[in-house]
């Protein structure tokens with residue numbers, strides 16, 4: 001165990017793609033924690049999906065030993081943080097386990113929305129900030145300009161910025177020296193009863209839930225009985241140790257240290273991120289560490305197996321994913337159109353996408369997902385209130401007194417030439433303007449308030465398209481507000497398809513209904529008969545399109561000749577069918593359920 005004065009706990013925060021993982025690799029390599037050969041492209045991003053999407057999802061922690069220029073050896077604990085807004089809560093928990101943060105800024109991009117969002121979280125957690133201007137090897141790098149930006153926007157003197165290239169290793173030692181000099185050693189009392197913060201966890205088939213902890217006070221030892229203050233669960237610590245980056249058992253962890261405990265818990269729910277670990281004997285004497293909050297899903301969608309028989313498999317897969325991901329919520333749901341499936345709650349759209357992909361890739365399931373929805377607070381005329389996260393479960397409008405929907409505070413960084421088009425985009429999404437700040441002559445920070453329902457429908461892609469990729473976005477929950485909403489039903493061949501129902505603002509209902517049926521006409525394949533598609537509010541049909549009947553057989557092309565070609569065509573047709581659901585007697589493809597996401601403006 002290292003004495004407290006020689007421990008430094010820090011994290012790296014950055015906007016997506018500014019080079020956090022690459023820099024982490026350089027630090028691991030420089031300190032000899034991982035050899036170059038061992039260092040796979042990105043050690044810290046372990047999940048395959050993370051690697052592919054190039055984003056960090058789960059926070060990780062690695063212990064390094066570094067002999068500084070002062071001749072002393074230090075224990076440096078690097079806590080990696082997720083870079084995406086969906087995971088803000090995990091970021092803030094990781095930050096709470098540190099005393100310092102490297103703020104990485106891309107020298108070709110400058111400060112972006114999540115640079116600031118993460119910086120604010122770090123300041124809230126009272127961390128020392130070390131700005132690192134990365135990618136200075138690139139020809140388009142403008143380190144001087146970015147330095148000035150750091151001084152003007154963040155208020156840190158520009159001389160304190162470290163210039164680095166994580167790719168080439170420039171500046172690595174300067175960064176390590178700055179960590180030793182500028183980051184405070186951990187405070188906390190080793191004589192006090194144990195308090196350790198759980199800042200992340202993962203499930204291991206042999207050791208149960210592995211909790212990633214920061215010991216704030218006291219010590220913890222293997223075989224000791226501990227209790228989780230928020231959930232009340234108790235267990236004996238099977239193993240205690242640190243990450244190197246693999247788990248190294250050390251028998252104990254002391255005040256100020258970061259490491260893991262193997263808890264034997266069978267579910268991450270017993271050991272939530274943000275919870276405090278203590279000893280049963282100290283339970284009544286210690287205050288839990290602040291800031292625990294259960295993750296709250298914001299975006300909901302139905303997930304259905306394409307093959308009805310796969311329902312039990314889907315349930316098992318969700319069960320298993322949830323072992324590792326306490327923020328994933330699901331419950332059984334039945335849809336008239338899609339059969340048996342699950343209503344799932346996610347932290348955000350990216351989270352939803354990740355879960356969907358993991359179900360398909362790791363569990364080999366074909367999933368049909370309905371369009372994402374938010375959770376509405378509905379007050380009925382009889383005075384009762386309910387939360388509705390599925391449009392088809394909305395009570396009939398005669399019974400509704402009012403509906404409130406979640407609004408987000410959003411901030412957008414953009415070159416000033418795009419202000420007009422962004423303003424226009426946000427207004428068509430019912431957003432309201434809050435503020436505009438010039439960051440430098442040609443870059444601005446715009447802030448708005450906007451319904452989450454509008455944000456999850458293609459907003460980010462639209463923003464990127466309209467600004468040629470230059471704008472960056474960040475958002476946080478801003479409260480519930482009453483809105484004039486209606487339910488839009490879609491009828492296919494005269495039958496209302498519950499999974500296509502939408503909640504929309506009354507003023508936009510007509511336009512959206514029309515756009516949607518037009519889109520659906522293009523997506524629903526021709527059948528042997530004519531298929532009308534209608535949009536309706538209550539019993540009033542507001543728009544109608546028709547899918548014409550099919551005229552020719554696909555096999556007609558083959559002139560009865562080439563059998564391989566015929567088989568190929570049939571195979572292809574089968575492929576195409578994979579993501580189809582038969583509703584009534586009409587085949588509806590997956591894209592139809594997502595059509596609402598791409599209606600354009």
Ligand SMILES: Nc1nc2c(ncn2[C@@H]2O[C@H](COP(=O)(O)OP(=O)(O)OP(=O)(O)O)[C@@H](O)[C@H]2O)c(=O)[nH]1
Nearest residue numbers: 017018019020021022054055056083135165166167
């Ligand atoms: N030229 C150059 N490229 C770099 C440097 N640092 C990182 N990159 C590249 O920038 C891209 C993003 O780097 P990552 O380290 O994955 O970024 P990140 O911040 O960890 O991204 P998230 O995990 O999504 O938050 C990768 O293609 C890196 O190879 C650098 O110093 N110079």
